[in-house]
Amino acid sequence: MTQRYQPASPFYDEMQLSDGTWREHYHAYGQWLEAADQAAIRRKREEAELLFHRVGITFNVYGDDDGADRLIPFDSVPRIIPAHEWQYLDRGIRQRVQALNAFLHDIYHQQHILKAGVIPTEQVMINDQYQPCMQGITLHRQIYAHIVGVDMVRNHDGDYYVLEDNLRTPSGVSYMLENRKMMMRLYPELFVSQRIAPVERYPSHLLQTLRESTPANDPVVVVLTPGRFNSAYFEHSFLAQQMGVELVESADLYVKEGVVLMRTTEGPCKVDVIYRRVDDAFLDPLAFRPDSFLGVPGLLSVYRAGNVVLANAIGTGVADDKSIYPYVPDMIRFYLQEDPILNNVPTWQCRRPDELSWVLANLSQLVVKEVHGAGGYGMLIGPVASQAELAAFRERILATPHNYIAQHTLALSTCPTFVEQGLAPRHIDLRPFALSGEEIRLVPGGLTRVALTAGSLVVNSSQGGGTKDTWVLEEDA
DSSP states (O other), X not given: OTTTOOOOTTSOBSXXXXXXXXXXXXXXXXXXXXXXXHHHHHHHHHXXXXXXXXXXXXXOOTTOTTOOOEEOOEEEEEEEEOHHXXXXXXXXXHHHHHHHHHHHHHHTTTOHHHHTTSSOHHHHHTXXXXXXXXXXXXXXXXXXXXXXXXXXXXXXXXXXXXXXXXXXXXXXXXXXXXXXXXXXXXXXXXHHHSOBOOOTTHHHHHHHHHHTTSOSSSOOEEEEOSOTTSTTXXXXXXXXXXXXXXXXXXXXXXXXXXXXXXXXXXXXXXXXXXXXXXXXXXXXXXXSOTTOSSSOTTHHHHHHXXXXXXXXXXXXXXXXXXXXXXXXXXHIIIIIOSOOSSEEOOEEETTSHHHHHHHHHTGGGEEEEETTOOTTOSEEEGGGOOHHHHHHHHHHHHHOGGGEEEEEOOOOOEEEEEETXXXXXXXXXXXXXXXXXXXXXXOSSOEEEEOOSTTOOOOOGXXXXXXXXXXXXXXXX
16 A cells, blocks of 8 residues: 555645655554555544444534534544654743734733734724624633644645634634544554554643633533534533533523522522633623524623633634634734744735735635635635636625735645545644643644545545544653
């Protein structure tokens, strides 16, 4: 299999060098793979699919006519990261998350960064994700984003770039954990022969982070889900079960005498921390959308009074808006007085007339995204778009230029992936998860997503992408 594997030039391949030899950190796995029986691997892939269905590791696609749950395809070739590389990523992610939390505290208080002219005031104050109701509210430890997913890609030059920050309700960590469990079950011999950093501590780290988000003693923590028809419902129930806390829906909670109470078989129970997987607009029908059945009436008043913690905080979305993303390196310099460790992807903002003109003149070479878009929707990949698609998207940009940013098309790195013909290169990204409490905690690695269609750069599960286990190799003692 490895002899027939051909990396796709000019992309950086995670396993092989340009001369066909293995990268050092893939050497042990490559030797195992070279001796492996392809038929046995195929059988184990089928076993993995059956087990994932049995456990219920599925997701829904909004707007899908049949409404059926789908299985996220799992690929059993791991993405391997050497220890020194992870140490670099770990430092950069911690720095970035620290700056983002400082930014959120600042814009809802003194707004020093706006007064200094580092970020245009209007890009924050009229942003759809900015929540005026949060102005002046001081949160415990000044943490707004307790859970952050940082999407990263590696370009053809071998360097990592941050593609976007996910601060609202970042998802995918359950697949990271289940992928590891599946690999250990199917290929235990690989974990005996290599020092692979564990990821199973994530649920305990998450619970500890949530408990540290409040000054309350022995706090009661719950996970608030929109319900089983949400695309990430499996993850909500999985994390609640792993942490040993209650999974609740809006009907399970109510507000009385300035606190949030949970209905239980033993009577009302005060709730101190809500790990919410419900968007801001649906959290409280008395404060936001009055037609919401997913939230808790009066929740905002309890939150503003400091009698309950929401993780992540209301209003964090302004920091992961794609129009704010270009300023994160400036945030790092402004708040931390440090140079950014991780690079952003060079980005053009269509709200600026000079940058808009350049984007329109070079549309066929760029990726254009909606500033509030997610899941691979509402975007244009210029190099693979038809002339009709380019013309239609040009009109959309001209109609609302403030709604779009543009970036160069990155040559996402490839990783060997099992397809029907055997091993083939497929493009990947990486989403590490950072938890902010008394300290910032990361488990080594994250969720590696893979574009299963040959040549595709879109890794999102809603667009047909799959996932891989991510191995961070520990240094030898």
